[in-house]
Structure formats: structure tokens, C-alpha cells
Amino acid sequence: MWVDAFFFYLFAAITLTGAVLTITRRNAVHSAMSLILSLIGVAGLFLLQRAELLFAVQIVLYVGGIMVLFLFVIMLVNLDQAARMRQFSRQWWLALACVLAILAEIVYVLGRGSRVFQFAPPAPPAQGGNVEQVADVLFKQYLVPFELASILLLAAIVGSVIMARKRV
Amino acid sequence: MLYPITATHYLVLGAAMLAIGTIGVLARRNIVVILMAIELILNAVNINLIAFSRHLGQVHGQVFAIFVITVAVAEAAVGLGILIALFRNRETVQADEINLLKW
Amino acid sequence: MNFLELIWLIPLFPLAGAVLMLLIGRRLDPQGPSDVAVAPGVAPEGTPAAPAHHASHHGRRSRALISLLCPGTVLISLIFSIGAVAQLASLPERTWQVIKFTWVAGLPFFTQSGAPARFTADWGFLLDPLSSVMILVVTLVGFIIHVYSVGYMGHEGGYYRFFGYMNLFVFFMLMLVLANNYVLMFVGWEGVGLCSYLLIGFYFHKKSAADAGKKAFVVNRIGDAGFILGMLLMFSVFGSVRFLDVNAALSSGRFAAETTGFGVLSAMALLLFLGATGKSAQFPLYVWLPDAMEGPTPVSALIHAATMVTAGVYMVARSHHLFRLTPEASAVVLAIGAFTAILSASIALVQNDIKRVLAYSTVSQLGYMFMACGVGAYWVAIFHLYTHAFFKALLFLGSGSVIHALGGEQDMRRMGGLKDKIPITYWTMVVGALAISGIPGFAGFFSKDEILWQIYSSPQGSRVIYAVALLTAGMTAFYMWRLIFMTFHGAPRIDAHTLAHVHESPRVMTVPLVALAAGSVLAGWIGVPKLWSFLPDSFRLFEHWLAPAVSAAAHVHVAEHAHEAATEWLLMAISVAVALAGIAVARHLYVTRPERAAALRQAAGPLYTVLANKWYVDEIYDFLFVNGLGKGGGSALARFDSRIVDGGVNGAGWITRLTSALSIWWDTWIVDGAVRLTAFLVKAASFPVRLLHTGSVQAYALVIVLGATVVFAWYLMR
Numbered sequence: 004m005w006v007d008a009f010f011f012y013l014f015a016a017i018t019l020t021g022a023v024l025t026i027t028r029r030n031a032v033h034s035a036m037s038l039i040l041s042l043i044g045v046a047g048l049f050l051l052q053r054a055e056l057l058f059a060v061q062i063v064l065y066v067g068g069i070m071v072l073f074l075f076v077i078m079l080v081n082l083d084q085a086a087r088m089r090q091f092s093r094q095w096w097l098a099l100a101c102v103l104a105i106l107a108e109i110v111y112v113l114g115r116g117s118r119v120f121q122f123a124p125p126a127p128p129a130q131g132g133n134v135e136q137v138a139d140v141l142f143k144q145y146l147v148p149f150e151l152a153s154i155l156l157l158a159a160i161v162g163s164v165i166m167a168r169k170r171v
Numbered sequence: 172m173l174y175p176i177t178a179t180h181y182l183v184l185g186a187a188m189l190a191i192g193t194i195g196v197l198a199r200r201n202i203v204v205i206l207m208a209i210e211l212i213l214n215a216v217n218i219n220l221i222a223f224s225r226h227l228g229q230v231h232g233q234v235f236a237i238f239v240i241t242v243a244v245a246e247a248a249v250g251l252g253i254l255i256a257l258f259r260n261r262e263t264v265q266a267d268e269i270n271l272l273k274w
Numbered sequence: 275m276n277f278l279e280l281i282w283l284i285p286l287f288p289l290a291g292a293v294l295m296l297l298i299g300r301r302l303d304p305q306g307p308s309d310v311a312v313a314p315g316v317a318p319e320g321t322p323a324a325p326a327h328h329a330s331h332h333g334r335r336s337r338a339l340i341s342l343l344c345p346g347t348v349l350i351s352l353i354f355s356i357g358a359v360a361q362l363a364s365l366p367e368r369t370w371q372v373i374k375f376t377w378v379a380g381l382p383f384f385t386q387s388g389a390p391a392r393f394t395a396d397w398g399f400l401l402d403p404l405s406s407v408m409i410l411v412v413t414l415v416g417f418i419i420h421v422y423s424v425g426y427m428g429h430e431g432g433y434y435r436f437f438g439y440m441n442l443f444v445f446f447m448l449m450l451v452l453a454n455n456y457v458l459m460f461v462g463w464e465g466v467g468l469c470s471y472l473l474i475g476f477y478f479h480k481k482s483a484a485d486a487g488k489k490a491f492v493v494n495r496i497g498d499a500g501f502i503l504g505m506l507l508m509f510s511v512f513g514s515v516r517f518l519d520v521n522a523a524l525s526s527g528r529f530a531a532e533t534t535g536f537g538v539l540s541a542m543a544l545l546l547f548l549g550a551t552g553k554s555a556q557f558p559l560y561v562w563l564p565d566a567m568e569g570p571t572p573v574s575a576l577i578h579a580a581t582m583v584t585a586g587v588y589m590v591a592r593s594h595h596l597f598r599l600t601p602e603a604s605a606v607v608l609a610i611g612a613f614t615a616i617l618s619a620s621i622a623l624v625q626n627d628i629k630r631v632l633a634y635s636t637v638s639q640l641g642y643m644f645m646a647c648g649v650g651a652y653w654v655a656i657f658h659l660y661t662h663a664f665f666k667a668l669l670f671l672g673s674g675s676v677i678h679a680l681g682g683e684q685d686m687r688r689m690g691g692l693k694d695k696i697p698i699t700y701w702t703m704v705v706g707a708l709a710i711s712g713i714p715g716f717a718g719f720f721s722k723d724e725i726l727w728q729i730y731s732s733p734q735g736s737r738v739i740y741a742v743a744l745l746t747a748g749m750t751a752f753y754m755w756r757l758i759f760m761t762f763h764g765a766p767r768i769d770a771h772t773l774a775h776v777h778e779s780p781r782v783m784t785v786p787l788v789a790l791a792a793g794s795v796l797a798g799w800i801g802v803p804k805l806w807s808f809l810p811d812s813f814r815l816f817e818h819w820l821a822p823a824v825s826a827a828a829h830v831h832v833a834e835h836a837h838e839a840a841t842e843w844l845l846m847a848i849s850v851a852v853a854l855a856g857i858a859v860a861r862h863l864y865v866t867r868p869e870r871a872a873a874l875r876q877a878a879g880p881l882y883t884v885l886a887n888k889w890y891v892d893e894i895y896d897f898l899f900v901n902g903l904g905k906g907g908g909s910a911l912a913r914f915d916s917r918i919v920d921g922g923v924n925g926a927g928w929i930t931r932l933t934s935a936l937s938i939w940w941d942t943w944i945v946d947g948a949v950r951l952t953a954f955l956v957k958a959a960s961f962p963v964r965l966l967h968t969g970s971v972q973a974y975a976l977v978i979v980l981g982a983t984v985v986f987a988w989y990l991m992r
Contacts (some may be wrong), residue, residue, distance in 0.1 A: 005174065007176055008173070018214075022192070022211050025191075025204070025207055025208065026204065031196065031201060031204065034203070035203075035207065039211065040209065042214065044274055045214045045217065052222065052224070052225040053225060054225075054236075056235050057217075057233055057235075057236055060237065061217075061240070064219065064240055065195060065214075069247050071191060073203070076203065077203055078254065080203070080254065080264055090199060090200060090201065091198050091199060091265070092192070092198055092972055095194075095975060096199070096200035098193070098197030099196055099200045101976070101983050102190045102194050102979070104196070104260065104983050105189075105193070105979070105986065106186055108987060110183065110186060113179055113183060117179045134667070137233050144234075145234055145238075152241045155245050157245070159245030162248075163251065163252035164252070166255065167251075167252040195970070197976050200972075205972075251828040266970060269970075270968060270969030270970050272967065273968060273969030
């Protein structure tokens with residue numbers, strides 16, 4: 004069990020570090036790199052929770068797809084000048100206050116309800132692995148949302164192509 | 172409290188990620204960074220979902236997380252497209268310089 | 275033919291004549307009105323010769339039609355009247371009522387005594403002895419005067435208009451006397467007033483004629499107000515105005531005689547008498563009659579001698595039940611009649627216009643008739659009315675003949691010595707003068723003498739009034755014979771040119787004079803006094819005929835006892851003596867010793883002036899009413915008009931401006947203000963919200979997060 008805790012804290016640290024760095028770096032590429040780090044940390048957390056498919060999806064899609072896209076866009080958009088300017092908006096203190104308030108509220112809720120969030124004894128691994136289970140639920144129960152999601156992705160593709168097109 | 176690890180730990184982690192992501196959205200001027208912070212928030216949600224999936228012994232949380240990732244992908248793609256179009260028109264990626272809808 | 279059923283036709287014949295004149299008269303006689311009454315019977319000077327010649331030649335043929343038609347209608351009415359009266363005589367109860375239809379529909383109301391009644395008036399006709407006398411007088415004398423007018427108005431312009439009005443007058447007069455209720459009688463009353471106005475102002479181009487017409491109508495109107503009030507009072511007391519109904523109610527004994535003081539019945543009687551005063555020219559409303567002589571002489575004869583002015587007497591006789599129950603009112607009638615008689619006789623003494631003398635004489639004789647009514651001797655009043663119609667019409671027509679002969683001269687000081695030149699006129703006028711003076715054998719004697727006897731002997735009469743009446747009789751004889759002597763006797767005071775043209779009137783004028791003269795002699799013989807018991811009772815036909823209509827009980831005092839018979843003989847002798855004395859004095863002053871007249875005039879001095887100026891009554895009226903009401907009223911009305919009426923209009927305008935100013939204020943500040951307030955509120959409310967529109971998406975996101983925080987916190991608190 005202590006292995007569990009050890010890895011949890013490890014991945015949690017990686018995730019948080021990456022997150023904090025993401026939002027504080029001046030250089031956009033540094034921010035992107037930090038985000039990748041954070042995402043990898045999240046993937047690790049997924050693995051800890053026996054969500055193997057998601058671990059893989061996270062790495063492949065999120066890191067390999069989205070972050071690459073981000074990096075391309077960063078290179079497309081010349082951010083050198085932006086790096087020299089002020090980074091934080093003028094409302095940062097108010098934002099900080101609000102977020103801290105939210106955080107406090109959430110932690111308070113969690114604290115109050117911590118009894119509820121005990122992990123149940125781990126369920127016996129069902130027939131097949133995690134992937135089969137997810138596929139089973141995904142393609143049976145959530146087939147319609149699955150198809151809708153594909154349409155959403157189509158819209159996103161078309162939209163992003165149009166948005167990024169050079170005006171004729 | 173620190174040990175054994177319970178769902179609460181994951182939830183607190185998710186909350187922290189949410190907070191960090193929100194600050195990033197609200198406080199940073201660079202639009203790219205804002206978009207990245209949004210990804211952080213989405214990941215926080217995913218963490219919560221997986222935690223509950225494990226806690227309840229179901230896979231529905233994971234399925235939901237897949238969908239969240241899908242949506243995050245779509246949104247990032249479109250958002251970056253908009254960013255590129257915006258940069259072409261305004262020559263800037265600072266959020267508070269794009270304020271034509273001011274009163 | 276049942277003439278009784280057809281009595282409603284009697285007024286309609288002359289109405290037909292009048293309507294025809296109205297519609298086609300102008301085409302029949304295109305000659306326009308005479309500018310001035312230059313000389314009746316003589317063509318007016320102003321008309322150019324040639325067209326007049328042509329027009330008169332053409333017109334003469336059409337005039338013949340008018341001359342036949344209009345008198346003809348009156349003749350037909352006369353025939354119908356004679357027939358109806360003859361048939362009435364054969365009825366046991368000599369009353370015949372024909373109601374054609376209800377003319378005024380009823381409005382229900384409550385009389386003074388609380389009984390329900392309806393305000394109705396019928397188009398109904400009543401033939402009883404009283405109205406039968408009246409219709410015979412009106413149609414006979416009317417017919418004679420129409421015939422005379424054919425000659426008198428022969429050369430006048432407006433020939434068709436004259437006859438139209440005359441026919442219209444006869445229609446209204448017949449309506450008046452044949453009506454079976456006061457309302458219809460009032461229609462005739464007003465109608466004859468209208469025709470009087472139209473005929474007095476016949477020469478309307480002359481200002482004095484137009485003014486005289488106006489005066490007649492206005493003074494008449496004052497009397498009519500009294501008539502209407504009396505009639506309405508009658509309605510409210512009896513609930514009906516039909517003669518038979520009212521008389522039945524009065525004689526039923528429900529109403530006590532008002533022997534002391536004035537009650538409702540006295541008020542009614544006096545109001546009706548006020549109407550009679552206006553119509554029959556008694557004091558104080560007599561002033562219109564002398565001025566009415568501006569009209570053509572036949573008009574004066576018919577309207578202002580024989581018929582219209584007698585309408586008042588007729589009305590009082592018709593209301594005799596009422597007057598019998600109100601001795602105080604009857605006393606007033608008597609007093610006014612006496613006062614008027616002597617007043618106008620005194621004025622007639624010194625008048626120089628031949629027609630004026632006759633006018634004042636008419637007023638005086640009407641006073642006699644009212645004196646008779648005042649003592650309750652109604653049949654005597656009607657008798658005098660009937661005889662007076664003959665001799666007064668005769669005198670007027672005769673004077674017209676004189677004026678015609680002299681080519682328009684009316685002033686007696688420029689007449690004289692005409693008796694051989696116009697003998698028929700002279701002798702007929704002598705007959706008339708004898709009649710009016712009360713010489714025995716002639717008509718006027720019987721009627722006037724009976725009046726004097728009734729005044730003396732009736733319990734309602736008085737010796738003082740008798741003395742006044744006797745004195746007036748003497749004055750009557752005097753001024754009438756003064757007229758005769760000045761006009762016909764002595765040396766002519768006429769200028770040579772006129773004298774050369776003096777000619778007797780044509781036959782169409784002299785035959786009526788003769789007819790009326792015959793009437794003046796014979797008419798009185800149906801009313802001889804009971805004193806003359808040597809004459810059979812058929813000579814007292816008039817009284818017996820009228821008795822059921824005007825005698826309620828044996829109120830008429832008859833000389834029954836021997837010593838009263840002696841008194842009556844004595845009084846008769848005295849009145850004859852007084853008349854003869856008057857004639858003698860007149861003869862002395864104007865024939866034998868004319869210079870004494872001038873000397874007397876000098877001696878009388880101021881008295882003469884006062885009499886010659888008619889006691890200044892016209893001047894007093896002018897000052898009090900015409901100027902006072904006219905100018906004062908006029909200026910008061912002008913002030914009323916400019917201050918109150920115009921002020922009202924201006925005020926309305928001011929109010930409009932005020933309200934519009936208020937409206938403007940309201941609109942600008944309240945209505946527009948509300949609109950502007952709304953806009954202002956929106957702006958004010960939106961101002962802080964506007965601040966949120968930074969245009970910065972991050973700011974919006976911040977707000978969202980802020981909101982989420984608050985909501986989350988709130989849920990936590992609950």
C-alpha cells in the first residue's frame with residue numbers, strides 16, 4: 004500500500020508542478036513543455052487507478068496530438084514580442100482571490116464529506132481487461148453519444164480548417 | 172490522513188488543478204497560455220471522473236472521461252484556429268488588446 | 275243642405291280666397307304697391323304713364339277676377355251663415371257644436387283641485403246665439419265693405435294683396451267667433467292681429483304707416499300676454515278650455531262667487547280682460563287705434579270699427595259666467611270702460627283729421643260696450659256691438675268717400691260745403707251721425723240708451739259712472755256733428771283745383787253706403803226696450819235670441835215697478851236731450867257762428883292743447899316704454915351682448931387657451947417626462963452594467979467565476 008501512496012504523491016507532484024509552471028512561464032514553448040509534463044503526470048494517475056485505456060489515450064491523444072498542435076501553433080504565431088510584454092492581466096489579484104475562495108469551498112466540502120469518499124474494496128477484475136470493459140460499455144450503452152462525438156469532431160475539423168484558412 | 176490514499180486525495184488534487192487552471196485562464200494575457208490552462212481544467216475533471224470510477228467500481232467514469240477528452244480535443248483545435256485567425260487580423264495574442272466590444 | 279254640419283266651412287271660403295291671392299294674385303295684378311297713399315281712388319303720381327296704361331288695361335280684366343272672387347267668398351260665407359243660423363233657430367236647444375278633430379294632443383296634468391286632466395284643444399266650432407250674431411255681423415258688414423273696396427282701391431297698387439289680406443282677416447275673424455275653445459279662439463285672435471298689422475302697414479313704403487302697423491302689433495301683444503296667462507290659468511283650474519266645459523264648471527256652483535277680494539277666478543277674469551283691452555283698444559292699450567288710421571279706409575271700417583276691435587267684447591261676453599262670479603273684476607271692467615269712453619271722447623272733440631275723430635269715437639263706443647259688460651248686461655253690449663258695426667262702418671266708408679272725392683284730403687279744416695256736391699255721401703253720413711248720437715228711431719239710440727239704463731239701475735252699476743256715460747254721450751253727439759258740419763256745411767275751405775274735381779263716388783261705393791244706412795236705421799228695431807210695451811215682443815228679438823247664451827239668471831235689471839219705469843222714461847228723455855244739446859252746440863259753433871269756435875279755442879288755451887295732443891299719452895308711453903325699454907333696453911341689451919354674451923364667448927376662448935396650456939404642460943412635463951424618465955432610468959440603470967462591458971473576454975470569465983463562487987458559497991451556507 005505504501006507503494007500506492009508513494010506513486011500517488013509522485014505523480015501528483017509532477018502534475019502540480021507542471022501545472023504551476025504552465026501558467027507562470029514567460030516563454031510559450033516553456034509553458035507547452037510544462038503542460039506536457041503535467042499531462043504525463045495525469046496519465047500516471049490514470050494508470051494508478053487501473054484505467055489503462057485512458058492512460059494510453061491520454062498519452063497518445065492529449066500529449067501526442069493536442070500538445071503537438073499547440074506547439075505548431077506557437078511556432079506559427081510569432082510570440083517573441085509577446086514574451087517581452089507584461090504577462091499577467093490587471094485583474095490577476097481578483098482572480099486569485101476568487102480562485103482561492105473556490106478552492107477553500109471545495110476543500111471544505113471535501114473535508115466534510117470525506118467519510119463518503121472511502122474507496123470501496125477494489126472490485127474483482129471483471130472478465131476481460133479494462134479495455135474490454137470500457138469498449139463494452141462504450142459501444143453498447145453509450146453508442147449514440149459516441150456517434151455524436153464523432154460528429155462533434157467532424158465539426159471541429161471543419162471549423163478549425165476554415166478558421167485557420169488564409170483569406171482569399 | 173495522508174495514507175492510505177482515498178478518493179478524497181484525488182479530489183483535492185483535482186480541485187488544486189482546477190484552481191491553477193482557473194487562475195491561468197483569468198490572469199494570463201497570452202491567449203495560448205489561456206488555452207493551455209483550459210486543458211488543465213479539463214484534466215482536473217478527468218482526474219475526478221477516474222477517481223469516482225474507481226471508487227464506484229464502474230467503468231462509466233472512464234467512458235465519460237473519454238468523451239471529455241474528445242471534447243477537449245475539438246475545443247483545442249477550434250480555439251487554436253480562432254487564435255490563428257485573430258493573430259492574422261490583429262497581429263496580437265494578448266487577450267486584453269482584443270476589446271472592440273467595449274462599451 | 276245641413277248648414278249646421280257645415281259651419282266649419284264658413285271660415286274656409288275667405289281662406290280659399292286669401293290663398294289664391296297668395297299663389298296667383300301677383301300674376302293677376304302685376305301692378306306694384308303704391309309708393310305713397312297719394313289719393314286712394316286716384317292713380318299714384320309716380321307710375322310712368324305708358325306701362326301703367328298697358329298694365330292697367332290688362333290688369334283691369336284680371337282685377338275684375340279678383341274683384342269678383344274675394345267679395346264672392348265672403349258672400350258665400352254670408353249665405354252659409356244665414357243658412358246655419360236659420361237652422362239653429364229651429365233647434366230646441368240653440369247650441370250646435372262641430373268638432374272636426376283634436377288639434378293639440380293631450381298632455382296629462384293635474385288641475386289645481388287635483389283632478390287629472392289632459393291638455394287638449396280641438397279644431398272645433400260652436401254655433402250658439404252669441405256666435406251666430408257675430409258671424410252674421412262679420413260676414414254681412416265684411417261683404418259690404420269688400421264691395422266698397424272694389425271701388426275705393428280700384429286704382430291702387432297691390433290690389434290683390436289688399437283683397438288677400440282682407441279675406442285672410444275675415445277667415446281669422448270667423449275662426450275667432452266660431453271657435454269652441456279658447457285656444458282656437460286665440461288662433462283667430464292672433465290672426466286678426468296679424469292681418470291688422472299687414473293692412474295698417476299696407477302702404478309700407480310710408481314710414482308712418484309701417485310704424486303704425488308695428489305699434490298696433492306690439493300693443494296688441496301686451497294684451498295677448500294677459501290672454502295667454504288667463505287661458506293657462508283656466509286650464510290649471512278647470513282642466514279644459516272648451517267654452518261649454520268651462521261654463522258648465524262655473525255654473526255648477528262649485529266655485530263660489532268672489533264677492534270680496536281677488537281670488538283665482540278674479541285673476542283669470544282680469545287676465546282675460548287685459549287681452550280684451552289690447553284687442554279692443556281700451557285704456558291703457560288704446561294708443562294703437564288712432565295710428566291705425568294710416569291704413570286704407572276700408573280697413574279702418576272693417577277692422578277697426580266693426581269687427582276686430584269687437585273681438586274683446588265678444589270674448590268677455592263669452593266668458594260671462596266667469597265675470598258673473600267675480601264682481602270685483604266686473605267692476606274693473608266697468609271702470610276702465612267708462613274711463614276710456616270719456617277720455618277718448620274728450621280727445622275726439624278737437625281732432626282735425628276726419629279719420630282720427632272716427633277712431634277716437636270707436637274707442638269711446640267700445641268703452642260703452644265694456645261698461646255694459648261691467649254691469650252684467652252682456653246682451654246689451656252685444657246689441658251695441660251689432661248696431662255700432664253698422665253706423666261706424668257707414669261713417670268710415672262715408673269719410674272714405676269724402677276723401678276720395680277730395681282727392682286725398684283728410685283734414686277737416688280744408689273741407690266744407692260739400693253737401694250739395696256729394697249728396698249720397700252726405701245723406702248717408704247724416705244717418706250715421708244721427709244713429710251714433712242716439713236719436714230715437716235710429717239704431718244707436720236703442721243700444722246706447724239700454725246701456726245707460728243698465729248702468730243706472732243695475733246693482734253693479736253706479737250713478738257716477740252713469741253721469742260719466744251721459745256726459746260722454748253728449749260729447750259724442752257734439753264731435754260727430756262737428757265732423758258733419760265742418761265737412762259738409764258752410765263755405766268751402768277747399769283749394770280751387772281740388773274743388774273742381776269733386777265728384778260723387780261710383781255706384782260700387784255708394785250702394786254699400788246706402789245699405790249700411792238702411793242698417794243703421796232698421797237694425798235697432800229688434801232690441802227695443804221693454805219700457806216701450808206698446809210694441810209687441812217680436813221687437814225684442816235680439817234679447818230673447820241671446821238670452822240662452824249670455825244670461826245666467828235674471829241679472830239684467832228690468833224696469834218692473836212703476837216708479838222705476840218712470841225713472842227709465844226720464845233717463846231716456848235726458849239722454850235724448852243731451853244728444854240734441856250736443857248737436858245744437860256743434861251747429862252753433864261750426865255753422866252759425868264759426869268764429870266762436872276759434873274764440874273758444876283761444877279761451878280754452880292749455881286745455882285745448884292738452885286735448886289736441888291726446889293727453890300726451892303717446893308721449894308718456896314713448897318716454898316710459900319706448901325710450902326707456904327701447905333705448906335703455908337696447909343699451910342694456912347691447913351691454914349684455916358685449917359683456918355677457920361676448921364675454922361668454924371670450925371666456926370660452928380663454929378657458930380653451932387655459933386648458934390647452936394645461937394640456938401642453940401636462941404633455942411636456944408629465945407625458946414626455948414619463949418617457950424621458952424611462953429613458954433616464956434605463957440609462958442610469960445601465961451605467962454600472964455598462965462598466966462590465968470591458969470587451970475583454972477574460973473579464974467576462976472572471977465575472978463568471980465570481981458568480982460561481984458566490985452561488986457555491988450560498989449553497990454552502992444553506
